[in-house]
Amino acid sequence: MERAGNLKGELVAFSQQPRYDRAASEFLDRYGSGSEELDEQRLILLWDCFVLEHKLVNGRTVVEQFVAANPQLPEAEREMLLGWRDVVQGPFEVLRRDGPALLVQSLVDELTYRVRSNMGPGIFRRTPRGSFLIARLVAVGDEWMLSGPITLLRAADRDIAYGLAMDMALRTPEAVFRNPDKLALAWKQQRADRDRFVRFFGADLVVVPGEQAQDRLNAFYAFCREEILGRPEPDGPPAGVAVTLPPAMVDSDTVALIYDETDGIGFYAEFGLVAQAFANPDLLRRRRWREHTLEYLHDDSVEPMVLRRLAEQDPEKATIVFRRLLKRPKFEWSRDGENLLREVKPDYYTRPPRPHVSPVSERLAAFVAQQ
Numbered sequence: 001m002e003r004a005g006n007l008k009g010e011l012v013a014f015s016q017q018p019r020y021d022r023a024a025s026e027f028l029d030r031y032g033s034g035s036e037e038l039d040e041q042r043l044i045l046l047w048d049c050f051v052l053e054h055k056l057v058n059g060r061t062v063v064e065q066f067v068a069a070n071p072q073l074p075e076a077e078r079e080m081l082l083g084w085r086d087v088v089q090g091p092f093e094v095l096r097r098d099g100p101a102l103l104v105q106s107l108v109d110e111l112t113y114r115v116r117s118n119m120g121p122g123i124f125r126r127t128p129r130g131s132f133l134i135a136r137l138v139a140v141g142d143e144w145m146l147s148g149p150i151t152l153l154r155a156a157d158r159d160i161a162y163g164l165a166m167d168m169a170l171r172t173p174e175a176v177f178r179n180p181d182k183l184a185l186a187w188k189q190q191r192a193d194r195d196r197f198v199r200f201f202g203a204d205l206v207v208v209p210g211e212q213a214q215d216r217l218n219a220f221y222a223f224c225r226e227e228i229l230g231r232p233e234p235d236g237p238p239a240g241v242a243v244t245l246p247p248a249m250v251d252s253d254t255v256a257l258i259y260d261e262t263d264g265i266g267f268y269a270e271f272g273l274v275a276q277a278f279a280n281p282d283l284l285r286r287r288r289w290r291e292h293t294l295e296y297l298h299d300d301s302v303e304p305m306v307l308r309r310l311a312e313q314d315p316e317k318a319t320i321v322f323r324r325l326l327k328r329p330k331f332e333w334s335r336d337g338e339n340l341l342r343e344v345k346p347d348y349y350t351r352p353p354r355p356h357v358s359p360v361s362e363r364l365a366a367f368v369a370q371q
Contacts, residue, residue, distance in 0.1 A: 004140045005118025007081060008147070014069070015051045015062045023056055041149040048136060048148035052084050061085055084138040087147065088113065090168045090175060091161040092133045097124060101143065104133055107165035109179040110361055113137060113144045123150075130155040134164065162367040166360065173358040186355035190264055193357060196224050197259040205258045205309065207271055213255040214245050243267075256306075263303045264356025268296075278310045281320040294325060297344055304341040304348055311337060 015024070027050045032042060051062045060068075067073065067081050092104035092113065100121040101114045115137060117123045123146075127133060134151035137144040153161050169176050177183040198204050200223050201216075208216050221243075249255055249269045256271030270292045276283055283289040296302045296310075311318035311333050318333040322340065331340075342349050360368075 001116050001118055001140055001143070001145060003077070004080065004145055007077065008118065008145075011051060011063060011066050011081070012047070014066045015047070020062065023054075024050055027054055041151075045136075045148050049087075052087055052138070052147070080140065084147070086139075088137040088144065088175075088178065089135065091153075091165045092135060093161070094127050094129055094131045094133060096129050102127060102133075106178075107132075107161060107361070107364070108168050108175045109177075109182060111179050114142075115144045115146060116140070117146045126152055128155075132157065132161040134161075159367070162364060166364050166368060169358050169360050169364065173354065173356070176358050176360075177354060182359055183355070185359045186357050189357045189359055190355040191261070193224070193265075194259045194261065196220075196227060197257075197265065201257070204260065205256060207254050207256045207275070210250050210252040210255050210269070213257070213267070214250055217243055217245065217257070258306065258309075260303070260305050262353050263305055266303065266306070268302060268306060275310060275313075278313060278317060278321055281317055281324060284321065284324050290325070293321065297325065300345060300347060302345075304345050307341060308337070 024047070028043075028046055031049070032046045053061065055061055056065075063081055063084055067078050073081075088106070088109075091107045092115075093107060095103040095105055095112065097103075098114060101116045102124045103112060104115055105112050115133075115135075132153035132155075134153065136147045138147045139145075173186070177186065194204065197220065200220050206216075243265075245255070245267060249267060252269040254270060254272030256268040257265070258268065259265045273289055273292045274296050277289045277293045284293065296307060311321075315333045315337075318337070319331060322333060322337075323329055323331045326340075
């Protein structure tokens with residue numbers, strides 16, 4: 001722990017070199033409204049995020065560059081430092097003191113962490129059992145070290161801690177999936193949700209007029225709530241609509257609603273035009289069809305499975321489509337299709353498949369129900 005604390009100090013000093021001034025300033029402007037407006041604790045918090053997690057223009061983090069600049073570091077220390085890119089954060093409930101450490105349970109992933117501070121155990125004097133800790137943790141061996149400032153909440157402030165945890169679970173499901181049991185449950189819930197989608201629409205892909213898309217979605221979510229809760233929706237507007245489509249999508253001629261086994265539910269504007277182009281590649285001579293098909297190819301919000309579904313309807317026509325779009329006369333979908341998808345959507349392939357539903361604990365669900 002002492003060595004980890006020393007390395008953290010060296011890393012922070014490394015990050016304060018003039019070479020990082022511009023990147024740090026832009027980061028603080030984006031996430032903190034400029035460092036001149038930040039109090040010290042907020043500034044330290046943002047700087048910790050910048051050093052450990054923010055990718056610079058070269059695609060590397062500051063901590064990665066620190067490791068590269070110190071080749072003399074033992075392999076174990078290099079691995080530890082690079083592991084700090086994976087920060088565990090959020091509200092933690094204090095369970096008890098454990099010698100010089102503090103045992104806490106994450107309200108997000110429900111895992112228990114044995115936490116120490118490189119400043120010594122005195123920092124835990126004001127953390128009684130049942131209180132809450134808003135903190136960032138990095139791994140040091142089998143234990144965890146506080147990284148950056150902490151905020152303490154009393155047991156009476158439980159609703160604040162629960163609200164923060166619920167917000168994090170919905171915004172960053174990856175935080176929930178640290179718990180393998182939660183990950184398995186999420187896949188199970190997504191399969192059940194997809195089954196409801198197929199039973200409601202008759203297929204896992206349905207194309208509807210843009211102006212009807214929101215109403216069809218509302219009806220689907222009402223169907224889900226009725227099936228889950230065991231009672232019909234009351235008269236009037238649907239409560240708790242899960243997704244509100246953007247105006248541009250509603251204004252499109254057609255919208256595809258797809259519930260994929262892996263990628264979850266997705267919504268794709270002007271799917272009808274793109275499907276027409278795959279069915280009749282000669283339509284690509286016309287600007288509207290060509291532009292929308294190119295957009296599907298290069299837009300990161302369109303997962304590879306969408307193009308794969310379109311292409312597999314008729315692989316020979318798909319070959320013609322991509323030859324014309326890419327000006328690659330030797331392109332063959334059956335041979336080159338997967339490599340093309342990896343080429344045009346590289347970010348998709350850099351992360352492991354994850355479900356798109358986020359299971360929450362019973363206590364967080366009960367908290368939401370009381371609101």
